[in-house]
Amino acid sequence: MKKEMICIRCPKGCRMNVEYENEKIIRVTGNGCKKGEAYAFDEIVKPMRIVTSTVRVVGGRLPVVPVKTSIPVRRSIIFPVMQEIYKASVKAPIKEGQVLIKNPADCGADVVATLGMEKTGTKDD
Numbered sequence: 282m283k284k285e286m287i288c289i290r291c292p293k294g295c296r297m298n299v300e301y302e303n304e305k306i307i308r309v310t311g312n313g314c315k316k317g318e319a320y321a322f323d324e325i326v327k328p329m330r331i332v333t334s335t336v337r338v339v340g341g342r343l344p345v346v347p348v349k350t351s352i353p354v355r356r357s358i359i360f361p362v363m364q365e366i367y368k369a370s371v372k373a374p375i376k377e378g379q380v381l382i383k384n385p386a387d388c389g390a391d392v393v394a395t396l397g398m399e400k401t402g403t404k405d406d
């Protein structure tokens with residue numbers, strides 16, 4: 282099989298052509314350095330992504346807080362992680378970096394707040 286991809290390991294963004302069979306990389310062309318081959322391997326064999334979303338907030342100044350996974354998770358498990366994020370709700374106040382969901386869908390990462398949030402009526406209300 283063949284796949285075209287852009288390496289994002291540095292700002293150069295090489296456009297690469299990757300030939301592979303099952304999970305074995307046969308040839309990578311267009312890469313400016315060895316990191317491109319490693320990137321192609323990761324994308325074909327074990328693609329990982331940081332998941333970003335929002336979680337509902339009870340008693341906060343806004344109805345939702347932005348969140349992300351603490352580390353990249355397997356792309357194949359993103360949907361179950363999103364389902365757990367969608368079901369969750371947390372009480373304000375929330376601190377930036379606070380773990381809001383521990384290890385959703387057994388993904389190996391936690392879901393953390395990327396923004397702090399006060400309770401309603403605690404600042405200049």
Ligand code: SF4
Pocket residue numbers: 288289290291292293294295312313314315316317318320
């Ligand atoms: S292949 Fe190397 S030079 Fe090209 S984008 Fe990736 S890291 Fe940068």
